[in-house]
Amino acid sequence: MxxxxxxxxxxxxxxxxxxxxxxxxxxxxxxxxxxxxxxxxxxxxxxxxxxxxxxxxxxxxxxxxxxxxxxxxxxxxxxxxxxxxxxxxxxxxxxxxxxxxxxxxxxxxxxxxxxxxxxxxxxxxxxxxxxxxxxxxxxxxxxxxxxxxxxxxxxxxxxxxxxxHHTHVHFHAEDYYAKQAKVVSQEKFSRASVLVVGAGGLGCPALPSLATAGVGRIGIVDSDRIEISNVHRQPLFSPAVVGESKAVVAQNKMLELNPFIKVAAINERLHAGNALELIADYELVLDCTDNMETKFLLQDACLKAGKPLVSASIYQHEGQLRTLIPGSPEGCLRCHQTETPDDSLLGNCNDFGVLGAWTAVLGTMQAAQALELLQTGTNSSVGHTMLVNLRDLSTLKVKNTAREGCAHCAGNFELHESEIEVSAASLKEENTLFVDMREEADEHLRQFIGQPAKIVVGCHRGIRSKRLVRAIRAEGHENFYSLRGGATALSAP
Ligand SMILES: [Zn+2]
Ligand SMILES: [Zn+2]
CATH class of the missing domain: 3.90.1170.40 (Molybdopterin biosynthesis MoaE subunit)
Structure with a gap:
């Protein structure tokens, strides 16, 4: 001290x-x-x-x-x-x-x-x-x-x-893994590599399960910094590290938990330009993100690269978990939703509120399914969607169905993310007008129609602004953009 x-x-x-x-x-x-x-x-x-x-x-x-x-x-x-x-x-x-x-x-x-x-x-x-x-x-x-x-x-x-190491009291890997030796092949885990995208409510419980199981190489992708409101559901972080990089703090924590593995911190936001490169080094991907844009982009990248993906999301207290294997007969996320859906359908934890115990259950299930896949080559959520009621713990397993002629399943598509979102940095660009919608009614935005400027719309979290921008762009006003992450992006260090 x-x-x-x-x-x-x-x-x-x-x-x-x-x-x-x-x-x-x-x-x-x-x-x-x-x-x-x-x-x-x-x-x-x-x-x-x-x-x-x-x-x-x-x-x-x-x-x-x-x-x-x-x-x-x-x-x-x-x-x-x-x-x-x-x-x-x-x-x-x-x-x-x-x-x-x-x-x-x-x-x-x-x-x-x-x-x-x-x-x-x-x-x-x-x-x-x-x-x-x-x-x-x-x-x-x-x-x-x-x-x-x-x-x-x-x-x-x-x-x-x-x-x-100078008085030679050693920990050996075989002692570390002694209690799981009867239930898994340690060799399979130590040869495995897993990329975890998102070190938030789902990534925080998933990561220690993967690390302590002995997954040989783990990558952690997250560009966010730790906020005090994250800590209640992201137990890798404490109030003492607010403001620090999630990826780096999580990396150090994993190496502390298990010194017998390798862990990489990737302090970047996943986007269409880097997605394929980021997943290339790993054999399995965990989608622990909390927004539709990244979820769909990540699935598309995994389809393109032929990598299995274990994906989870939470809507209020309903969890969803699925494992997508490229080329599997049960299809992909875009079989029934060709357009990336709006985040309002997903329910961001920040908007609806969530309990740390709920995200812990779902994130740990996600890790368990990933480990099962690494051990056996399959798991029970391949081709299925598991619906988990995180309050009463009832589950429902629904078989996914492919749509015939899905271009994504056929790998016949280009990676893209919608271009309607911009970062806080772009507000400094010339001829850019920022419209703060946090305290305004929807109609407020209409007075900016026809202005010869790039209009960047901000709300609290960047979800409502995206919906408003979509609507106004549908009328042909393509100079409207949504501020990614909303007002929190403005205050981020
Ligand atoms: Zn020693
Ligand atoms: Zn499909």
Whole structure:
């Protein structure tokens, strides 16, 4: 826990009154393959104002859990590791009165006796230096996302995730998955790759189920930032991370839950221009989105790319779940709705209200169906729509029927999304007029007909404005656009 700090100039001013040569402690964390030279590092910290230097060296040792170790390799999520390492040193700077605090961590192949990690702390008084060095190495051991491959004498090498890799207390994948070994083929999961589009009410419960099952590679697509009103139904997020990227926070959470998988954060909105590229790297897609435009676009992209899609949506307290396999005889979403339907038919959670327990049930069902598909090649919602009453938990399974001659089923179509939506950024374009409809009746919009400008219409969520723009465009006024996401898009950081 860091203490509140005065702004730097003020601290400097106060400090320079007290100590003539006061300065902030130097902080330096580096992780990489270069060998570490403790003598050089010690010299680097030389400081005539310091009364103490305390260093820690972590060495590769010869024995682990009874097995003789020959050498080892470190592999780190470099970006995450560097970020976390610097954070730890900043915390040390807050806690102790230091001159400098420095930490180096090796990656790559290390031999017995090699220096794997080095910490150096200088301070005016030795007590701060001792405490800071101890604090830093303990935190580094617990918090840095580092993997280690151990090469044994007379046994196969093994990748291990070390929560405490310098005293060698290891978690092994086989122990992690021990309780599901009798019900699944772990091999099938670890070879699998799943793209989850949307880290919201459905994505938040679906993701941990996929990650802890051991799906080898997971991608998370979401361009939103966390809002305080998300937290009640999106338990990967807490009030402490409001304003941060959903995809990145969810990614870190998944890696924390299961260090034996790979997780990618894709901080982008899925659109016609990137949909095929995003799904190309994955064998299965989960539609956890909350708007029709993206749902239909995602299904179209999956049809084009031949990828199975597990799709879920909520209308008030009614959940729908279906698995679409391209080319299956039960058809596609567009068999009976060639045009993308309006979002008002879907019922955005923000408009109707929803309970976190409801989205948790549906999102978890979605993950369970995805895992079943990965294990067996099919599941009970293939070609069907499962209707789930999220209040009384009754379910109804309806067989989907294909429409003969559906161009989408035949793969005979172009990817597109309606061009009537624009982003908040486009409001800055020249000759653009923004009409705020939040407090206005529908008729208010008609007075802008005939104006020689691009008219961007905004409402609270971008749903009503889209309906109004559709109606007015149907009369031939094609200079009307709807602000995507509504007023929330204006206030987003
Ligand atoms: Zn270890
Ligand atoms: Zn179809």
């Amino acid at each position: 860091s203490s509140p700090r005065l702004p730097n100039p003020l601290r400097m001013a106060i400090a320079s009154c007290l100590f003539p040569r006061w300065r902030e402690a130097n902080v330096n964390f580096l992780i990489g393959p270069a060998p570490l030279d403790p003598n050089g590092l010690n010299r680097m910290l030389a400081d005539s104002e310091a009364g103490a230097l305390v260093t820690f060296e972590g060495w590769v040792r010869a024995r682990n859990e009874g097995k003789p170790v020959r050498s080892l390799e470190y592999e780190a999520y470099l970006e995450l590791a560097a970020k976390e390492g610097n954070k730890i040193l900043e915390e040390a700077r807050e806690k102790f009165n230091l001159r400098a605090i420095d930490c180096r961590h090796r990656t790559g192949h290390l031999a017995l006796g090699d220096l794997a990690v080095w910490v150096g702390a200088t301070a005016v008084h030795r007590d701060d230096a001792f405490k800071a060095a101890r604090f830093v190495i303990d935190e580094i051991k617990h918090r840095l996302p580092i993997w280690k491959k151990e090469h044994y004498v007379g046994a196969e090498p093994q990748w291990v995730y070390c929560r405490d």
